[in-house]
Amino acid sequence: MKFFIDTANFEEIKEAHSWGIISGVTTNPSLVAKEDVPFHDRLREITELVDGSVSAEVIALDAEGMIKEGRELAAIAPNITVKLPMTPEGLKACSVFAKEGIKTNVTLIFSANQALLAARAGATYVSPFLGRLDDIGQDGMTLVSTIADIFVHHNIKTEIIAASIRNPLHITDAALHGAHIATTPFNVLKQLFNHPLTDKGIEAFLADWEGRKSK
Numbered sequence: 001m002k003f004f005i006d007t008a009n010f011e012e013i014k015e016a017h018s019w020g021i022i023s024g025v026t027t028n029p030s031l032v033a034k035e036d037v038p039f040h041d042r043l044r045e046i047t048e049l050v051d052g053s054v055s056a057e058v059i060a061l062d063a064e065g066m067i068k069e070g071r072e073l074a075a076i077a078p079n080i081t082v083k084l085p086m087t088p089e090g091l092k093a094c095s096v097f098a099k100e101g102i103k104t105n106v107t108l109i110f111s112a113n114q115a116l117l118a119a120r121a122g123a124t125y126v127s128p129f130l131g132r133l134d135d136i137g138q139d140g141m142t143l144v145s146t147i148a149d150i151f152v153h154h155n156i157k158t159e160i161i162a163a164s165i166r167n168p169l170h171i172t173d174a175a176l177h178g179a180h181i182a183t184t185p186f187n188v189l190k191q192l193f194n195h196p197l198t199d200k201g202i203e204a205f206l207a208d209w210e211g212r213k214s215k
């Protein structure tokens with residue numbers, strides 16, 4: 001499983017990218033709204049830093065508007081992925097982009113059938129939202145696992161991005177259940193490094209080094 005970072009904050013992207021673990025970036029209108037910079041400028045900055053897929057979401061609700069916005073976004077850089085909502089209009093736009101060779105990420109996936117529809121419309125990625133399902137007492141991870149089984153069973157090449165990640169356990173479970181990618185907020189990425197025995201081990205090694213006989 002690969003890591004994307006789920007943020008539009010450039011400092012967070014730069015820091016996580018420096019760790020050598022980031023294969024892509026996802027943004028959404030809520031994440032972009034937190035940043036005090038024009039959307040296209042931020043996308044340009046991100047695409048210059050990160051080689052992999054950078055998802056940029058359309059705002060239009062009709063296919064024609066999505067296609068227009070998506071083409072403008074895709075023109076920013078070759079690694080832009082156009083993020084489209086899971087609606088009939090979104091899938092219309094998705095199938096047009098598939099024919100044009102523009103990568104797409106169909107977002108707001110909450111059922112296996114939605115994922116299958118998006119895949120058949122030619123989506124490069126589908127994004128099931130684990131955390132938001134967990135928030136309403138449903139099991140987000142079962143959804144990832146069901147989609148993964150269906151895609152394997154039918155030899156579907158669309159990649160599964162586990163989205164709406166809330167904690168480190170989501171990461172382990174998403175990897176175990178067949179997600180290709182986990183798009184992860186910066187705070188969760190940082191938590192993945194932590195283990196008390198790592199800290200204790202470093203302290204013990206340093207203490208032993210300081211106390212060595214021949215200095």
Ligand code: E4P
Binds near residue numbers: 006026129
């Ligand atoms: C990423 O593609 C999604 O937009 C994001 O993970 C949603 O996360 P949230 O449910 O925490 O808003």
